[in-house]
Amino acid sequence: MISKTTIDQVYETARLEEVIGDFVQLKKSGSNFKGLSPFSDERTPSFMVSPVKQIWKDFSSGKGGNVVAFLMEHEHFTYPEAIRYLAKKYNIEIEETEQSDEQKEQANxxxxxxxxxxxxxxxxxxxxxxxxxxxxxxxxxxxxxxxxxxxxxxxxxxxxxxxxxxxxxxxxxxxxxxxxxxxxxxxxxxxxxxxxxxxxxxxxxxxxxxxxxxxxxxxxxxxxxxxxxxxxxxxxxxxxxxxxHKSKVLYGIYFAKQAIAKEDNCYLVEGYTDVIQMYQRGVENVVASSGTALTPEQIRLINRLTKNITVLFDGDAAGLRASLRGIDLILEQGMNVKVCTFPEGEDPDSFSKNNSYEDLVLYLDENAKDFIQFKTSLLAQEAANDPIKRADTVRDIVNSISKIPDRIKKEIYIQECAKIMEISEEVLYDTLAQIDKKGFAEASKKIKQEQKAFEVVKNDQVVEKVDVQYELERKIIEMLLLYGNLKQEFEDLVLKENEEGELVLEPEKIEAKVYEKVYLDLQEDEIELTNTQFRTIYYKLIEDLNEREEFTVNTFIANLNQEMVSEVSSILMEEERYVLHDWERKEIYPKEKGQGIAQLVGETILTLRCNLIKTRIQKLQKGTEGNNGDNSEVLEEIVNYLQLNKLLNAKLNRVLS
Incomplete structure (x- = not known):
């Protein structure tokens, strides 16, 4: 069993962005990093990494957590395996404690x-x-x-x-x-x-x-x-x-991943020895499909590290045409494809073995053609002077272009194809439109068939209500995580009677840390968080903030179970949605976190009080229904609650109907 000292050292040393960067290509986005989700098929980044908080959130799948949670989700590690992986990466010596027979048996x-x-x-x-x-x-x-x-x-x-x-x-x-x-x-x-x-x-x-x-x-x-x-x-x-699962694995990806991300390009070959020979020669950003037909899952593995793939083919023409299907698959994933063929009788293995690093790199640079140039030259040779074959060739190329999701790229490739094949752009656009229309029709037909399998009831659609209590409790956890140790000046509200004998709320200024203010307010009103997980996190937070002079989210998360880690990371990364949508470029400026902390805390607690009063009133009203006895005491209590609710809402600048 790994000692707590080792685990603490791993958490303190490991850098989340470095670890995830080994698996996903990350790009700077403000103070954070973003990239394509490693857990779902997507073309727009929804995966966020916060180096400051040392947490990540994948908005497409809903997953999130710390560095260990990522390794457990992505690599299916157990907790000890994830710790061992990080210890090895950061050269930390693992301190072991004796493992019981029962623990040994628990290995799945x-x-x-x-x-x-x-x-x-x-x-x-x-x-x-x-x-x-x-x-x-x-x-x-x-x-x-x-x-x-x-x-x-x-x-x-x-x-x-x-x-x-x-x-x-x-x-x-x-x-x-x-x-x-x-x-x-x-x-x-x-x-x-x-x-x-x-x-x-x-x-x-x-x-x-x-x-x-x-x-x-x-x-x-x-x-x-x-x-x-x-x-x-x-x-x-x-x-x-x-x-x-061979369709989800690429030979050499473990050795190549850092070079792929660094070079922003991946060479794709066919066999094991091709990979090893090129790697040995110095070209390390190379992987193999291991003799199997290329699959979307394998392409997505590369897509996490780079948008650029260069497919390397042997000099033998046989089988080249069959391999073109793989290029269409790469295009469908929105990636950039180049193709390079070796001289007759050579393959990546033999060519790397017989040439220096400089000659190999020079050959790859000079002979890597854009897929459209490669495909047109290959198919045009086959078509020669046969008009029917030539027409089929043009259709084949346009079909490949139709796979590209980016409209600008599509247009550029149509122009390129028109030049090479000496055919008007108008004809190519018409052909492209026909292919797209056919694809759209087939997709629509599939959707209609799927819809028929379900009975749709239009008149009884249920609109899911917002759970106000849940959202308020979630907001309390968020405030404690982000600002718990900050000292603020709060405006407290004290219920007093004025000269006319009316109840009014009078403000009083107090200085306290955020966690002290939240804890005292909830305790004073005897408020208990209703969500079990939030309640557990809340008490752990109050305990940690009270005991630790230097509270950090990373240290706090390290002592939670993985379910709670996921919940905490979801709460903390919620505002990163703004970054993903890039709203500022659209001249929409979301309010930044940290602006008016005292006001935010005060309003959240007030709103929680109002919600609980409302719930209490509803319970009291329900108790009087069908009761013919004396309800005067209950009605008086309801009136008092209504009056208090009105005062609190007035403080929140809300008008009650």
């Missing part, structure tokens, strides 16, 4: 699969470096590919012995459960009609490429066979599992 299935995968990576690496077959076969292969010792170690490359169950048996002897060896796909289990089930190593006799998540966790493996066994697949990947 997902975590057990991660542990098995990490053990497998270490095992295969040890076999590669320390066993005779590993060195003679695996290491020799990697050296022949031109990989250095440092590169082999960095990417965690390994080798599986050419034996039926060498890995499985070793893992079982080490205490790893067969259930998780099978679920990760590392072991194949075949039931027998009699006796024990047979167990086989999936990756026996293969060199291995561990596949990492964006945070560096081992999700699965890619294995290449080195013999000429025609019955066995040349490349074999881990099967889909709870932790490995």
């Amino acid at each position: 299935e997902r975590e057990s699969m991660y542990l098995v995968s990490e053990y497998a990576r270490k095992y295969f690496s040890e076999i590669l470096w320390e066993s005779e077959p590993g060195k003679a076969i695996g290491l020799t292969y990697f050296k022949e590919r031109g990989f250095t010792d440092d590169t082999i170690r960095k990417f965690g490359l390994g080798y599986g012995l050419d034996q039926w169950d060498a890995f499985t048996q070793t893992a079982l002897d080490k205490g790893y459960q067969l259930e998780f060896l099978e679920k990760t796909g590392l072991t194949i289990v075949k039931e027998q009609t009699t006796g024990e089930p047979r167990k086989f190593d999936r990756f026996k006799g293969r060199v291995l490429f561990p596949i990492h998540s964006m945070s560096g966790r081992v999700l699965g493996f890619g294995g290449r066979i080195l013999t000429n066994d025609k019955k066995a697949a040349k490349y074999l990947n881990s099967p889909e599992s709870e932790i490995y």
